[in-house]
Amino acid sequence: MTLFIEQMLNGLQFGVTLFLLAAGLTLIFGIMGVINLAHGSIYMVGAYAGTVVATQTGSFWLGIPAALAAAALVGAAMEFLVIRRLYQRDHLDQVLATFSLILIFNQVITLIFGRQPLFVATPEFLSGSIEVLPGLLYPAYRLAIIVVGLAVALGLYLLINKTRIGMLVRAGSTNRDMVRALGVDVRLLYTVVFGLGALLAGLAGFMAGPILAVQVGMGEQILITTFVVVVVGGVGSIRGAFFASLLLGVIDTALRAYLPGLLRQIMVGPEADALGAGISSMGIYLLMAIVLLIRPKGLFIPKS
Amino acid sequence: MAHSYMRPVLLIALLVALIALPSVAQASGYNAVTSLATRVLIYGIAAASLNFVLGYGGMVSFGHAAFFGIGGYVVGILYQHFALEEPLLGLIPGTNQMLITLPAALLVSGILAAAIGALSLRTGGVQFIMITLALAQMLFFLFVSLKTYGGDDGLIIRRTNELPGLNMRDKHTIYYVCLAVTVAFFALLYRLVHSRFAQILVGLRQSERRMAAIGLSPYRYKLVAFIISGMGCGLAGALMANFLRYASPDMLHWTKSGEFMVMVILGGVGTLFGPFIGAAVFIVLESLLASWTEHWQLGLGLILLLVVLYTQGGVQAVFSRLPGRR
Numbered sequence: 001m002t003l004f005i006e007q008m009l010n011g012l013q014f015g016v017t018l019f020l021l022a023a024g025l026t027l028i029f030g031i032m033g034v035i036n037l038a039h040g041s042i043y044m045v046g047a048y049a050g051t052v053v054a055t056q057t058g059s060f061w062l063g064i065p066a067a068l069a070a071a072a073l074v075g076a077a078m079e080f081l082v083i084r085r086l087y088q089r090d091h092l093d094q095v096l097a098t099f100s101l102i103l104i105f106n107q108v109i110t111l112i113f114g115r116q117p118l119f120v121a122t123p124e125f126l127s128g129s130i131e132v133l134p135g136l137l138y139p140a141y142r143l144a145i146i147v148v149g150l151a152v153a154l155g156l157y158l159l160i161n162k163t164r165i166g167m168l169v170r171a172g173s174t175n176r177d178m179v180r181a182l183g184v185d186v187r188l189l190y191t192v193v194f195g196l197g198a199l200l201a202g203l204a205g206f207m208a209g210p211i212l213a214v215q216v217g218m219g220e221q222i223l224i225t226t227f228v229v230v231v232v233g234g235v236g237s238i239r240g241a242f243f244a245s246l247l248l249g250v251i252d253t254a255l256r257a258y259l260p261g262l263l264r265q266i267m268v269g270p271e272a273d274a275l276g277a278g279i280s281s282m283g284i285y286l287l288m289a290i291v292l293l294i295r296p297k298g299l300f301i302p303k304s
Numbered sequence: 305m306a307h308s309y310m311r312p313v314l315l316i317a318l319l320v321a322l323i324a325l326p327s328v329a330q331a332s333g334y335n336a337v338t339s340l341a342t343r344v345l346i347y348g349i350a351a352a353s354l355n356f357v358l359g360y361g362g363m364v365s366f367g368h369a370a371f372f373g374i375g376g377y378v379v380g381i382l383y384q385h386f387a388l389e390e391p392l393l394g395l396i397p398g399t400n401q402m403l404i405t406l407p408a409a410l411l412v413s414g415i416l417a418a419a420i421g422a423l424s425l426r427t428g429g430v431q432f433i434m435i436t437l438a439l440a441q442m443l444f445f446l447f448v449s450l451k452t453y454g455g456d457d458g459l460i461i462r463r464t465n466e467l468p469g470l471n472m473r474d475k476h477t478i479y480y481v482c483l484a485v486t487v488a489f490f491a492l493l494y495r496l497v498h499s500r501f502a503q504i505l506v507g508l509r510q511s512e513r514r515m516a517a518i519g520l521s522p523y524r525y526k527l528v529a530f531i532i533s534g535m536g537c538g539l540a541g542a543l544m545a546n547f548l549r550y551a552s553p554d555m556l557h558w559t560k561s562g563e564f565m566v567m568v569i570l571g572g573v574g575t576l577f578g579p580f581i582g583a584a585v586f587i588v589l590e591s592l593l594a595s596w597t598e599h600w601q602l603g604l605g606l607i608l609l610l611v612v613l614y615t616q617g618g619v620q621a622v623f624s625r626l627p628g629r630r
Binding site for chain 1: 358
């Protein structure tokens with residue numbers, strides 16, 4: 001039972017990481033109508049910047065502003081130089097332009113930092129474990145990710161539902177042209193939304209550092225999973241992104257944890273492990289297929 | 305566009321050049337050109353297939369590597385069962401005959417395209433892009449985990465598939481086989497894009513609502529187009545596995561789907577010959593940049609970005625906009 005709860009917490013932790021990316025992606029699409037494949041590159045930039053600063057200075061905490069600043073800076077530059085030209089283009093141009101951004105980012109990072117993955121130690125303060133329930137020790141760092149992720153989700157909820165900017169964002173995701181017609185500075189709104197998405201991606205990248213290896217290509221791996229989240233939750237819906245992230249995070253983790261064991265009862269060990277790993281990485285895609293059959297627009301479509 | 309009476313002349317000249325290519329390459333000592341040209345032909349088939357749904361039908365599929373890869377794996381798996389002399393699932397005997405493996409690859413990739421298309425065409429726009437990408441990636445994970453068929457390392461095919469009466473160990477023969485398949489493929493594609501079916505597809509791209517209003521069911525037409533396109537990519541994959549004597553998860557990777565799209569846009573979306581020009585430009589660019597630096601993708605990324613942002617219609621459009629041509 002404790003093992004099960006531990007796996008659920010792992011799933012939750014993966015889920016909130018996905019949410020930090022999916023929220024930005026779904027907002028950017030909902031408001032700006034742009035599909036941004038390079039969102040994962042911002043995640044990677046945040047991870048590298050934060051990890052390098054944290055390792056050089058020896059302070060994990062200095063890594064956070066570094067990651068956020070780098071992600072915001074890169075995001076702003078990306079919006080200004082490339083994305084801005086894509087608003088009026090069709091999806092094909094958007095896909096190809098942001099695909100080329102991925103190639104460029106990956107090579108630039110390789111040129112600067114090489115192919116070796118970077119590792120960063122968890123901060124002293126969070127390196128131990130916390131007894132979540134009697135007899136259940138859980139790493140403090142992962143717990144901190146969950147807390148930060150949920151706090152960000154709450155913050156986003158308040159921002160979008162209770163502030164003026166949030167009102168514009170909601171209006172923008174419902175009817176972009178109407179917002180423009182009402183005299184709102186749409187360009188500023190776009191920049192704010194894109195910057196917010198970049199910040200969240202950078203934060204997610206840096207927080208994932210101590211758990212995963214910081215390496216070239218880390219962005220695309222999680223980006224594709226994030227796409228599944230966005231499709232399942234409904235494109236443009238933050239609420240959908242939140243619930244879909246947690247759901248898929250938990251399901252993915254549970255499959256990885258339990259499927260090889262189940263298969264091992266009917267197959268030989270190593271083969272069961274390999275097939276189990278394969279099928280469990282397919283799990284979320286199968287779930288997406290089922291959702292598409294029942295609700296082609298996603299589980300939480302914003303009311304139109 | 306070239307004048308219409310120029311077209312057949314240009315085509316015949318191109319065909320003659322392609323037939324002469326291996327001998328010229330050998331005579332001038334650039335043997336590598338022949339394998340480069342083989343890859344261009346194969347990728348050209350894949351890109352032209354993608355272009356059929358993308359350029360004519362307006363369906364931005366980011367998952368065509370799935371069909372390319374499955375075509376390759378059909379050849380690889382059939383060969384493995386042939387070499388081990390044990391039937392697949394105890395029923396289907398393996399084979400190394402190209403006259404069987406190519407149709408098998410077409411069949412399997414067609415079935416896969418029907419499944420993926422049926423699911424992803426339930427939505428459109430940006431969801432369609434994400435879903436095709438995700439489903440193709442799912443297949444990638446499946447093949448990475450299938451240790452029976454090489455897993456991560458892929459499947460080595462020791463001998464190229466055989467064709468009666470031909471010596472398939474000769475690189476030139478493989479080139480000519482690919483050329484023959486390409487020409488046949490193009491003849492079919494030419495008929496196809498000038499058919500009523502393609503007109504309906506173009507109509508659907510322009511306005512689905514209007515086509516529905518005149519009594520056509522968009523979903524069915526789009527699905528059939530998607531299946532045809534998937535089969536074309538499967539054919540290309542089967543040829544590639546024969547040419548490389550290797551089928552690997554790399555063929556299914558999402559970056560491969562991206563490359564196909566790059567070829568389509570480099571050559572010009574929605575044109576018959578654009579994808580071939582695009583494939584040629586891509587392969588040559590890749591070889592040139594890769595011989596110059598290991599970070600060749602940086603150069604490719606920059607070029608692609610400029611092409612997307614500043615040209616409309618790819619290389620072909622740039623040429624046709626040159627002064628003196630109308």
